[in-house]
Amino acid sequence: MEKRAVFRAGSLAYLLILPQLLLVFVFFYWPTGAALYWAFTLEMPWGGGNQWVGLENFSAVLNDAKYWSSVAASCVFAFAATALALAQALVLALFVDRQLRGSKSFRSFYVWPYAVAAPAVSLAFRFIFAPETGLVAFVNQWWPGLWNPSINGAQAMTLVVLCFAWKWIGYNFIFLLAALQSIPRALTEASAMDGAGPLRRMLDIQLPLLTPTFFFLLVINLTESFVGADSFGIVDILTEGGPANATNLLVYKIYSDGFKGLDYSGAAAQSIILMLLVMVLTFIQFRWVERRVHYK
Amino acid sequence: MSSISIRNVRKAYGKREVVHGVDLEFADGAFVVILGPSGCGKSTLLRMIAGLEEITAGEIRIGDKVVNRLEPRERGCAMVFQNYALYPHMSVAGNIGYALRVAGVPKAERERRVAEVARVVGLENYLSRRPGELSGGQRQRVAMGRAIVREPKVFLFDEPLSNLDAKLRVQMRAEIRRLHKRLAATSVFVTHDQVEAMTLADTLVVMNGGRVEQVGAPAEVYHRPRTRFVGAFIGAPAMNFIDGTMAADSFTFDGRRVAVEWPFARAHAGRPVALGVRPEQVELVAADSPGALPATVDFVEELGAGRVVYTDIDGLPFAVTLSEETDLAPGERVGLKLLPQSLHFFDGETGLRLGLAESVETSRAAVAAA
Ligand SMILES: Nc1ncnc2c1ncn2[C@@H]1O[C@H](COP(=O)(O)OP(=O)(O)O)[C@@H](O)[C@H]1O
Ligand SMILES: [Mg+2]
Numbered sequence: 034m035e036k037r038a039v040f041r042a043g044s045l046a047y048l049l050i051l052p053q054l055l056l057v058f059v060f061f062y063w064p065t066g067a068a069l070y071w072a073f074t075l076e077m078p079w080g081g082g083n084q085w086v087g088l089e090n091f092s093a094v095l096n097d098a099k100y101w102s103s104v105a106a107s108c109v110f111a112f113a114a115t116a117l118a119l120a121q122a123l124v125l126a127l128f129v130d131r132q133l134r135g136s137k138s139f140r141s142f143y144v145w146p147y148a149v150a151a152p153a154v155s156l157a158f159r160f161i162f163a164p165e166t167g168l169v170a171f172v173n174q175w176w177p178g179l180w181n182p183s184i185n186g187a188q189a190m191t192l193v194v195l196c197f198a199w200k201w202i203g204y205n206f207i208f209l210l211a212a213l214q215s216i217p218r219a220l221t222e223a224s225a226m227d228g229a230g231p232l233r234r235m236l237d238i239q240l241p242l243l244t245p246t247f248f249f250l251l252v253i254n255l256t257e258s259f260v261g262a263d264s265f266g267i268v269d270i271l272t273e274g275g276p277a278n279a280t281n282l283l284v285y286k287i288y289s290d291g292f293k294g295l296d297y298s299g300a301a302a303q304s305i306i307l308m309l310l311v312m313v314l315t316f317i318q319f320r321w322v323e324r325r326v327h328y329k
Numbered sequence: 330m331s332s333i334s335i336r337n338v339r340k341a342y343g344k345r346e347v348v349h350g351v352d353l354e355f356a357d358g359a360f361v362v363i364l365g366p367s368g369c370g371k372s373t374l375l376r377m378i379a380g381l382e383e384i385t386a387g388e389i390r391i392g393d394k395v396v397n398r399l400e401p402r403e404r405g406c407a408m409v410f411q412n413y414a415l416y417p418h419m420s421v422a423g424n425i426g427y428a429l430r431v432a433g434v435p436k437a438e439r440e441r442r443v444a445e446v447a448r449v450v451g452l453e454n455y456l457s458r459r460p461g462e463l464s465g466g467q468r469q470r471v472a473m474g475r476a477i478v479r480e481p482k483v484f485l486f487d488e489p490l491s492n493l494d495a496k497l498r499v500q501m502r503a504e505i506r507r508l509h510k511r512l513a514a515t516s517v518f519v520t521h522d523q524v525e526a527m528t529l530a531d532t533l534v535v536m537n538g539g540r541v542e543q544v545g546a547p548a549e550v551y552h553r554p555r556t557r558f559v560g561a562f563i564g565a566p567a568m569n570f571i572d573g574t575m576a577a578d579s580f581t582f583d584g585r586r587v588a589v590e591w592p593f594a595r596a597h598a599g600r601p602v603a604l605g606v607r608p609e610q611v612e613l614v615a616a617d618s619p620g621a622l623p624a625t626v627d628f629v630e631e632l633g634a635g636r637v638v639y640t641d642i643d644g645l646p647f648a649v650t651l652s653e654e655t656d657l658a659p660g661e662r663v664g665l666k667l668l669p670q671s672l673h674f675f676d677g678e679t680g681l682r683l684g685l686a687e688s689v690e691t692s693r694a695a696v697a698a699a
Pocket of ligand 2: 371372373488
């Protein structure tokens, strides 16, 4: 007979989960609590106590035109990067599923970019896309000044979007390919018998059955591009928010205001707003988008 | 015209050949059942007809057109899959009407035809449901509806009833038969269930190990199995086999001699032969009756309408079915009287029926045990 160890005293259980609780507390609740506190007080940059100021930090942030341009930049970045990463991954997954059913090597091959740290990816992008010395420098020899993300805001945004998408395509690809391969083969065969060609089968059968996975990836990608460490790392290495704040995403602005501008209170207020924004975004997605999703 | 003609068709997956040169001709409007044990290549053959599987060698024609290189949609076949393969994200109406939607049939006509088909398969009240909200039998009907809505030239069924419970299976069998009468499309039905095969088929094809063992009407296949495999595979309880040696006027096994009057006995004298006897074509008589093989009762299986008496002839198992009541007890001695017109002889090495080319009448044997 199987023997089960039963601990009568609860204390051992608490002891066992304590390390995890500590980690969660130290790295999540404590900073969040501190940010909340700072957001409602005025923090002296050189120390010397806080002063309760109510919503003043928030109104200062919300009345700042630079903040709103950062919101706009973040939105452009998040939607463009997500759209690109998902669309590309979908195309790759559909092709791999058709041509190489069961092939395992592509999976690990495509997921590698995701395993590389964002700053490392950004450094590579910086070398490749450097206007004078990078691999793309030849376009400037044809047409001087055609490509220069350090003075052209739209180009800088394109660059960070590309970089983020490149890193996330692999992640999305893996999920989409797994979802595609879990669609019973008989379903695509049935639609082939019903007269549908390959493209029609993709549109009518595969894509609808992918929607749960697609939706999951949409939430993850949008959230990551809005607040993720990758967005921060990419902007920090590639553009530092420039030129002229064109790529000053919300995550980056919090950092630069807080640690470079030493405006702790303003940065704290911004992070609270960002947190709320992400919560609202996720809620909206689950509430309205999920309804249109087919779960088997 | 939608006869199907299969000529020397082979299928290999990589180096492993799983269908070894099949030749078959199905008449227009026939109901053909392909029967065989699991893994014998039935589905593979069906899928080659459908166009879902490439043909490694040989030729398949539907009507008078070679379809080897045609896409499934160009072959005019509809298929019912074993697990139904319904589109989970579409309603019943969407599933049935999908082929029409792909074909670009206008909405009004599409709805009319879907409604009509739904009536035929008894689903008119379920049109807006999703497959997930249907019972097994209803899903099966949706799959049938989806196949018939296009009015195909050829129906292909891959074990469509094997997921249903026994009662529903009988009911659906009758419905498939009725549908076939009504639509008269050539139908190829794959199954491993011999009852299904016997009841549905006009033409029965028995397959084994990637080869066709026999083609014929169900009764013919039952009464004149072309190989030992077919004899053993069809019929329940299975045919009894006694391995022995042929002599000019007798069959000997295990030191026993059975006198046989069989026109071909002389031709096969001295060769190893398997004698096949169906359990229902043996009479139980007293142990000491002249001309009977003595045996011992092992146990009796009561089936209600009949009963199976399992006996053994000195270690050789031998089943007998009886229609009348019996009070035989295990251990009792009985005599087995083989009915001469129902003996089957198979070559001991190739398993082929002996006297195959000769007419039924002359190959009947008379037997008396000695
Ligand atoms: N896609 C495939 N790849 C390799 N072998 C296969 C494949 N499909 C079927 N086979 C093999 O072919 C043989 C016949 O399979 P199948 O036609 O499905 O048998 P059945 O339908 O009679 O049970 C089996 O031995 C099976 O393992
Ligand atoms: Mg099969």
